[in-house]
Amino acid sequence: MAGEDRSTTLEVDHLGIAFGAGAAEHAVLRDVTFRLGRNEILGIVGETGAGKSVLAQALVGLLPGDGRVVQGEIRVNGRPLAAMNERDRRQLRGGAISLIGTSAKTLLDPVETVGRQIARVLRAHRPCGRRAAWRQTVQLLGDVGIIDSEQRARAYPHELSGGMAQRVVIAMALIARPDIILADDATLGLDATVQVQVLDLLVARSRERGVSVILITHDLGIVAHYCDRVAIMRAGRIEELQAVQGFLAQPGTAYSESLLGAARARPVPADHLSTATQRLGDAGEAVAPRGETLLVVENLQKLFAAGAAQPPLRAVDGVSFSLARGETLALVGESGSGKTTIGQCLLRLLTATAGGMRFDGIDIAALTERQFRPLRQRMQMVFQEPYVALNPRWRVCDLISEPLRLLEPVSRRDRQARVNELLDLVQLPRRLAEAYPHQLTAGEQKRIGIARALATRPDFVVFDEPTTALDIRVRAQIIDLIRSLQVRTGLSALFITHDLNSVRSLAHNVIVLNRGQIVERGETETIFARPQHAYTRLLLTAELPIEWSASRRSGTPVPVLTAERGASARR
Amino acid sequence: MRRCLARPAAVIGLALLALLAVAIVFADLLAPYSPIMADPLHSLESPSSLHLLGTDVSGMDVLSRIIFATRINLLVGIVSVAGAFLVGVPIGLLTGFYRGFVSALVMRLFDFIQSFPVFVLGMALVSVLGQEIWNVALVLAVLFVPLFARLVRAEVLSLRERPFISAARCSGASDLAVMVRHLLPNALTPALVQLSISVGMAILLTAGLSFIGAGVRMPTPEWGLMVSSGAQQMILGVWWVSLFPGIAIVIAVLCFALLGDEMRRLLDPTRHRR
Numbered sequence: 102m103a104g105e106d107r108s109t110t111l112e113v114d115h116l117g118i119a120f121g122a123g124a125a126e127h128a129v130l131r132d133v134t135f136r137l138g139r140n141e142i143l144g145i146v147g148e149t150g151a152g153k154s155v156l157a158q159a160l161v162g163l164l165p166g167d168g169r170v171v172q173g174e175i176r177v178n179g180r181p182l183a184a185m186n187e188r189d190r191r192q193l194r195g196g197a198i199s200l201i202g203t204s205a206k207t208l209l210d211p212v213e214t215v216g217r218q219i220a221r222v223l224r225a226h227r228p229c230g231r232r233a234a235w236r237q238t239v240q241l242l243g244d245v246g247i248i249d250s251e252q253r254a255r256a257y258p259h260e261l262s263g264g265m266a267q268r269v270v271i272a273m274a275l276i277a278r279p280d281i282i283l284a285d286d287a288t289l290g291l292d293a294t295v296q297v298q299v300l301d302l303l304v305a306r307s308r309e310r311g312v313s314v315i316l317i318t319h320d321l322g323i324v325a326h327y328c329d330r331v332a333i334m335r336a337g338r339i340e341e342l343q344a345v346q347g348f349l350a351q352p353g354t355a356y357s358e359s360l361l362g363a364a365r366a367r368p369v370p371a372d373h374l375s376t377a378t379q380r381l382g383d384a385g386e387a388v389a390p391r392g393e394t395l396l397v398v399e400n401l402q403k404l405f406a407a408g409a410a411q412p413p414l415r416a417v418d419g420v421s422f423s424l425a426r427g428e429t430l431a432l433v434g435e436s437g438s439g440k441t442t443i444g445q446c447l448l449r450l451l452t453a454t455a456g457g458m459r460f461d462g463i464d465i466a467a468l469t470e471r472q473f474r475p476l477r478q479r480m481q482m483v484f485q486e487p488y489v490a491l492n493p494r495w496r497v498c499d500l501i502s503e504p505l506r507l508l509e510p511v512s513r514r515d516r517q518a519r520v521n522e523l524l525d526l527v528q529l530p531r532r533l534a535e536a537y538p539h540q541l542t543a544g545e546q547k548r549i550g551i552a553r554a555l556a557t558r559p560d561f562v563v564f565d566e567p568t569t570a571l572d573i574r575v576r577a578q579i580i581d582l583i584r585s586l587q588v589r590t591g592l593s594a595l596f597i598t599h600d601l602n603s604v605r606s607l608a609h610n611v612i613v614l615n616r617g618q619i620v621e622r623g624e625t626e627t628i629f630a631r632p633q634h635a636y637t638r639l640l641l642t643a644e645l646p647i648e649w650s651a652s653r654r655s656g657t658p659v660p661v662l663t664a665e666r667g668a669s670a671r672r
Numbered sequence: 673m674r675r676c677l678a679r680p681a682a683v684i685g686l687a688l689l690a691l692l693a694v695a696i697v698f699a700d701l702l703a704p705y706s707p708i709m710a711d712p713l714h715s716l717e718s719p720s721s722l723h724l725l726g727t728d729v730s731g732m733d734v735l736s737r738i739i740f741a742t743r744i745n746l747l748v749g750i751v752s753v754a755g756a757f758l759v760g761v762p763i764g765l766l767t768g769f770y771r772g773f774v775s776a777l778v779m780r781l782f783d784f785i786q787s788f789p790v791f792v793l794g795m796a797l798v799s800v801l802g803q804e805i806w807n808v809a810l811v812l813a814v815l816f817v818p819l820f821a822r823l824v825r826a827e828v829l830s831l832r833e834r835p836f837i838s839a840a841r842c843s844g845a846s847d848l849a850v851m852v853r854h855l856l857p858n859a860l861t862p863a864l865v866q867l868s869i870s871v872g873m874a875i876l877l878t879a880g881l882s883f884i885g886a887g888v889r890m891p892t893p894e895w896g897l898m899v900s901s902g903a904q905q906m907i908l909g910v911w912w913v914s915l916f917p918g919i920a921i922v923i924a925v926l927c928f929a930l931l932g933d934e935m936r937r938l939l940d941p942t943r944h945r946r
Contacts, residue, residue: 450838477844490835494857504843553843 110178110280110313111137111160111198117172118152118159118337129155129168130337137281142304142314144324144345146360147334148572149543153317156334157285160315161200162190178280196226199274201287201303205266209258215269216242216254219276226277241272246302264295271303275310282307285317289570292435293599293643300327319572321364322602322645325349333357349647363577364647367584367606395561395593396424396447401456403442403617416442418617419456424593426560431596431608431625433640439617440597441485444563447595448482449473460561478508481554485566487546491538497549498534504556523552527582544575551582555590563595568603580606601644605629613637685930688923695742703736707893716910726912728901732891734913738920741893744805745924749874752812757867759813760820765859767821768828769851779825782818790815790877795886805888808881812874819870820863827859861939868932872925879921895921 118130130152137143147153158164160175162182175182177197185193194200202208210218219241220234229237235254242250245268258266267287274282284303288296304327307314316328324331324345331348333341333356341353352358401420404413417439424430432440445451447458449470458466460480465473481504484490491500501523502516511519524531527548538546547567554562567583568576580603586592587607596608604611604625611628613621613636621634632638695702704724711731719726725734767775785793794811801807831837832855840854879896881887883903888894890901895917902913 445838448842450841474844474846477842482839482842484835484839486835490839492836492840492854492858503840503845507844507849550839553839556843 108139109136110139112176112179113160113173114176115173116156116159116170116175118155118164118168119171120166120168122167128171128337130159132172133334133337133339134173135332135339135342137313137315139280139313140308140311141330142307142316142328144328144331145315145317145334146319146321146324146331148319148574150336151334152337153334154285157200157283157315157317160281160283161194161198163194192226195222195274195279196277197279198281198283199277199279201270201274201282201284203286203289205270205287206258206261206263208270209266211258214255214257215261215266216256219254219269219273222273223276238272238276241276242269244306245269245272245275246298247272263291264299267291267295267299268302271299271306275306275312278310279312281313281315283315283317286319287316288323293601293645294435294639297643297645320645321360321573321647325647326645333360360573361647363574364602366602366646367580393426394423395426395428395461396595397457397459398422398443398447399457399459401443401446401458402454403439403446403451404454415617417446417453420614420617420619422612422619422622424561424595426593427587427591428610429587429592429594429596429608431598431604431611432614433598433601433604433611434614435599435640437616438614440614441565442617443614444482444565444595444597448477448480448563450482475508478504478557479560480563481557481559481561482563483547483550483554483565483567485569487543487550488538490550491546493538495537496534497536497538497541500538500549501534501552501556504553508557519556523556526555526586527552528578542575543571544578547571547575547579548582551579551586555586558590561593561595563597565597566599567596568598568600576603583607601629601640602646613640679934681930682934685927685934688927689931692742692746692924692927695739696746699739699743703733703739705733705736707732707737707740708891710891716905716913718910719912725916728898728913729905730891734898734916737893737898738895738917741895741898741917741920742924744888744892744894745875745878745921746871748805748809748812748878749871749924749928752809752874753816753867753870755809755813756816756870757820757863760817761824761856761860761863763817764821764824764863765828765851765856768825768859769832769847769855778821782821785814786818791880791884791886794877794881795884798881798886803887803889805892808878808887811881812877815877816870816874820866823862823866824859827862828855831855831858861936864939865932865936868928868935872928872932875921875924875928895924 113133113135116130116133117128119126119128121127133152133156135143145153145156155164155168158168159170160182162185164170170183177193182190182193209215216235216238219238220231223229223234223237224231239250239254242254247253247265247268253261253265258269261269270287282303287303288299291299300323304314306312316323318324328345330343331341331345332339333348333354335356341348341357343353348357349361352361399421401417402415403417405416407414420439420443422430432443434440442451446453447465449465449468453466456466457464460476463476465476468476495503498517498520501520505511505516505519520534521531524534529545529548529552533541533545538549541549551567564583567579571579583594584607587594596604598604608625611623611625612619613628613634615636621628621632621637628637629641632641709732711727713731714723714727715729715731717723717727717731723733723735725738727733728737763778767778793815794808797811797814798807801810837850837854840850845854875895878887878894879899882894882896883900885900888897890897898917899914899921902910902915902917906914
């Protein structure tokens, strides 16, 4: 590293990795070269299939199957990995390099207390007595922000929340005082607020201890806020490697440029009704319905039984709102805030405990399933996880035409035409009509889900987390697709998400939910610029947009001033 | 061809199935003697050019009896399992989908059936109904119904919580449509795999029931009965009467077990790639 005098802990030289043998051999990594300095935080970004995870596995010498190094080498603290025997490699893993994977809960052994699991890692790498190891474990658990660590160390993994389990895994990675920590999508699937806590903590502890970190992610926001340098991977190569500041200001390749463009928020969608009607009230008050009111929800309540002798869980607790034709309303909140439950109650996938729901003047709460069925033609839902919401044994054309077949009397030929029309609408090639869901990419599956929901030309669609767990560019494509549908079809939509960035691009109005109750509501711009409620501010603090990386987080978990966020949010 | 040879289990399974099929179709041509004609003058003869696999205590040709028994054993196995499948699958689908009082009652009934040792239940039922070949098939079917129903029910229980079922409801699918068009095709795989393995099990059970005297009676050619009839002479060095039908049972059971494994692979929906 020119101009930097840190010592190098990890060197990767022209690394090439291939799977398969003979004619079936295919390269997964090609000519990957980079150096990692002591106490440096390097972000590795790439889309699905770029080879990020294979790189991580290669660095700890754990390539799956018949994967092998075909070119170049990896040196840890100057020692080539290839020259090590199995014993040395065991010492290396967890000792010099530790790996933090996605979904901490599945990384922990369910039949052992977390404290003992951590202590075992320490004793495998450093000479240390049982008692001393336990003491260090408890102390470290405290350091990673686990309250009551003495007692928590005796907990089993299933007793911990996702964020807590992720902290335990971080403690496990830190305990043997490694030189390098590899975090492979370590915060994927966590709530945004928990994600920043976990990342703040990982970065702070690593900085203190002089540990180098490689953050593998597909979220450029994480890179902008936590990393010193960034490597952009594509199809097994590093396309670009430079300091984060420079990268954000002036990306070196067209590909990086497109990634950055995709990660940026779009302007709040134009509202074709807003000009015609008067708006009432300030951000704190109820949003005045614009145009004709389509949907009214009054005091909706949904309780779940939590077992005998316990009070029922109040998933949705007295929620009221209304939605005008052509309006997109976002329901925002962390997991467990009841936002998905509201959507499911509206579509009668769950039966509401109490409260009224009127759709275009019809009281849908009072209808039986049979009476409600004709209404399904007008009310549809796009499901969260694209793959599991599609019957794996059906072809795409059958999946898309199912609502048509069941809800609308359409002839076979018209149906075929409609399927093609819908495929065009969601910008998928028509040849995919014969494919099965598992043959599609996540983005294509998501589009099929949207096409299915739009098949009967509904008035109202619930989008449940349409942008989560997608690659940067695919996510941007889905956002653009929904935006174009808003304009072209005048869609009324309920948009359920925890991805604030996409709210900005898609919703006219926002409702913030916490524990089943509405804490704040208002127009999208207002909420982002001047949040009133503390919980809304907390949510906004957790957001990592690439736009204001200039005010980079310092690695210590200090919440950034809301005013500053608001200002940058409108930039 | 190379892809086939890469799966020796499938090849062996199919070859054995072909062998069994030939025995069933061409029994009259292949068998050198009548399977039920006693010939006391030639009882317990060891294998020779005249009687390739020897004769039993009544002087009946062991080879001929093994060939003809294939018909009875496979027929009983296939009919009983097919019956159990046709009854068990809808029960599993319904009890998995509607989890009410009736559903719970049916499951307890299955617990009751399955808590009996198979042979005790088999003996009791056959002795009540009569030692007829069709009664044996009926008893086996009753024993296998809970097996299929439980497999399908377990699948339905996990599938019904999957989002694609909710998605189907949003598309306007009724209960029946959800069950028949969405749940059934996805829930059937384990039951279909079990189908083949169960035929093997049924053959084994038929033979077992006959062996302990609760199945068919002499002189019906049946593998279990043949093993049993030779059992007393085993210690006298007369090994052929029991051994060869035993091998026939092994071949049949192995054949269906291997085919079951292959079926599991073929039914995996993620098998065909783009």
